Amino acid sequence: MSADYLLAMWDLKCLWTNEVKEKEALKLEPALCRDIGIIVSADYLLEIWDLKCLWTNESAVYRSWENVKFNACYYSIIGAGVIGSCTAYYQSQNDNVEITVIEKTQVACASSGKAGGFLWSEGDGDFSRASFRLHRELAQSLNGKERYGYRAMTTYSVTVSNTAQNNGTNDTVPPWLYQEKVVYCDELGTQKDTAQVHPKLFTQTILDEAIATGKTKVKIGHGVTELIYSSQDPTLVTGVLLDDGTTIDGDRVIICMGPWSGQFALGNKALSSAVHYLPVNATRAHSIVLKVDDDAPIGAHALFTEIKDNDGKMQHPEIYPRPNGTVYICGEQDVSEPLPKSADQVKMDPAAIDTLCHLAKEFSLHLDASQDHLVTQQACYLPNSRDQNPLIGKHPAYKHLYISTGHSVWGILLGPISGLIMTDLLLNTSTNRVPQSCLTVLSSSVRFK
Numbered sequence: 001m002s003a004d005y006l007l008a009m010w011d012l013k014c015l016w017t018n019e020v021k022e023k024e025a026l027k028l029e030p031a032l033c034r035d036i037g038i039i040v041s042a043d044y045l046l047e048i049w050d051l052k053c054l055w056t057n058e059s060a061v062y063r064s065w066e067n068v069k070f071n072a073c074y075y076s077i078i079g080a081g082v083i084g085s086c087t088a089y090y091q092s093q094n095d096n097v098e099i100t101v102i103e104k105t106q107v108a109c110a111s112s113g114k115a116g117g118f119l120w121s122e123g124d125g126d127f128s129r130a131s132f133r134l135h136r137e138l139a140q141s142l143n144g145k146e147r148y149g150y151r152a153m154t155t156y157s158v159t160v161s162n163t164a165q166n167n168g169t170n171d172t173v174p175p176w177l178y179q180e181k182v183v184y185c186d187e188l189g190t191q192k193d194t195a196q197v198h199p200k201l202f203t204q205t206i207l208d209e210a211i212a213t214g215k216t217k218v219k220i221g222h223g224v225t226e227l228i229y230s231s232q233d234p235t236l237v238t239g240v241l242l243d244d245g246t247t248i249d250g251d252r253v254i255i256c257m258g259p260w261s262g263q264f265a266l267g268n269k270a271l272s273s274a275v276h277y278l279p280v281n282a283t284r285a286h287s288i289v290l291k292v293d294d295d296a297p298i299g300a301h302a303l304f305t306e307i308k309d310n311d312g313k314m315q316h317p318e319i320y321p322r323p324n325g326t327v328y329i330c331g332e333q334d335v336s337e338p339l340p341k342s343a344d345q346v347k348m349d350p351a352a353i354d355t356l357c358h359l360a361k362e363f364s365l366h367l368d369a370s371q372d373h374l375v376t377q378q379a380c381y382l383p384n385s386r387d388q389n390p391l392i393g394k395h396p397a398y399k400h401l402y403i404s405t406g407h408s409v410w411g412i413l414l415g416p417i418s419g420l421i422m423t424d425l426l427l428n429t430s431t432n433r434v435p436q437s438c439l440t441v442l443s444s445s446v447r448f449k
């Protein structure tokens with residue numbers, strides 16, 4: 001939003017409310033600045049505006065004013081994972097926004113493209129129930145079934161043993177598993193409360209939809225190296241600096257960098273204020289994708305499992321058959337390899353892939369991990385906050401800086417609600433689709449330090 005645009009709106013509002021005295025008072029400062037040749041920043045005007053609204057306490061006027069276009073604003077979103085993409089999507093459904101999503105590597109190149117894509121309405125309490133509903137709405141309106149493999153699933157907890165034998169009479173065991181090896185099987189979720197998406201396709205689709213509004217641009221291939229701060233106020237963020245030296249101004253900057261959020265220095269180095277970091281750490285996890293034969297009778301059954309590996313260690317692979325004739329399997333988390341500088345430098349541990357391939361065939365005749373069937377082997381990093389709940393809110397120490405990260409094992413599920421919450425915060429609106437109780441907890445300022 002340019003300062004001129006804001007000044008024009010300002011004039012309009014003053015005329016509209018017919019507040020002659022206020023008009024004079026309010027116009028004085030910008031006019032003065034113009035006369036003496038100072039460039040008035042949009043941020044500066046916004047702050048005066050906020051003060052004015054507080055001062056006159058005209059909430060009705062303020063609301064109407066918002067509807068007239070007050071929120072025209074430039075937003076810079078850092079990171080095109082599921083969180084950055086959902087934020088861009090919900091933000092782009094509003095008028096007078098211009099959004100730039102800045103992605104260092106590729107859209108959904110990290111965990112947002114390599115996750116299971118499992119959705120569980122009870123995954124994270126009220127918060128996940130709200131996001132599960134949003135996923136269902138999105139799948140209906142965007143044809144999620146065709147575009148990103150959205151489908152309802154039945155979910156089981158399954159324990160498999162090579163030594164104990166069951167008598168094969170448990171009729172809840174999905175028929176494509178080795179019946180005699182399943183020593184425990186319980187239904188965890190039904191098609192009402194568990195579902196799945198292909199996470200990469202979901203992220204790409206939602207970002208494409210944001211772009212299609214004409215309000216979102218995506219800049220790929222250059223990472224943000226630092227934030228830019230106002231020269232008058234070192235706590236006021238005014239844009240971002242990219243690794244090719246270009247700058248992008250932003251009225252608001254939103255960090256959606258997943259595990260990299262915790263490596264990103266906050267604080268104006270030039271003014272030697274203390275540099276600090278968000279409390280987000282990274283853990284790695286491996287996964288494989290197997291192609292199954294066309295006639296394999298594998299249903300829409302998500303499995304949370306328990307099984308001993310060759311060394312007698314308990315493993316808990318999660319198994320998600322996908323509607324495109326593949327099965328996704330992910331394994332244990334580890335911290336043996338620190339997070340690299342970018343997603344294209346992530347290293348895999350071949351032993352972790354071997355373990356998954358070996359375990360796969362213990363569950364079913366149809367889970368063949370031989371070379372012909374192993375279509376993907378990969379690793380990626382989870383973004384973890386201290387309490388495993390996401391950090392979503394306005395940064396307590398920096399003006400115009402917003403954070404949405406730390407979604408740990410539920411980022412695909414929580415992407416939509418996180419995008420909606422951030423949009424509410426940025427536009428200063430409130431939708432009844434966001435449980436306020438959760439929001440108060442997630443945005444608590446102590447959690448950002």
Ligand SMILES: Cc1cc2nc3c(=O)[nH]c(=O)nc-3n(C[C@H](O)[C@H](O)[C@H](O)COP(=O)(O)OP(=O)(O)OC[C@H]3O[C@@H](n4cnc5c(N)ncnc54)[C@H](O)[C@@H]3O)c2cc1C
Binds near residue numbers: 117413
């Ligand atoms: C094995 C595994 C399975 C999972 N399964 C599920 C599941 O079934 N269901 C579920 O809900 N969740 C699941 N998750 C969790 C989910 O994948 C994550 O919580 C989610 O993807 C995090 O999204 P994000 O957008 O915050 O981060 P990311 O996907 O990591 O995206 C961050 C983006 O920021 C970019 N970036 C980083 N630094 C910069 C920079 N300086 N400038 C510009 N861009 C930058 C990166 O390149 C990246 O694209 C799983 C995770 C793992 C590891």
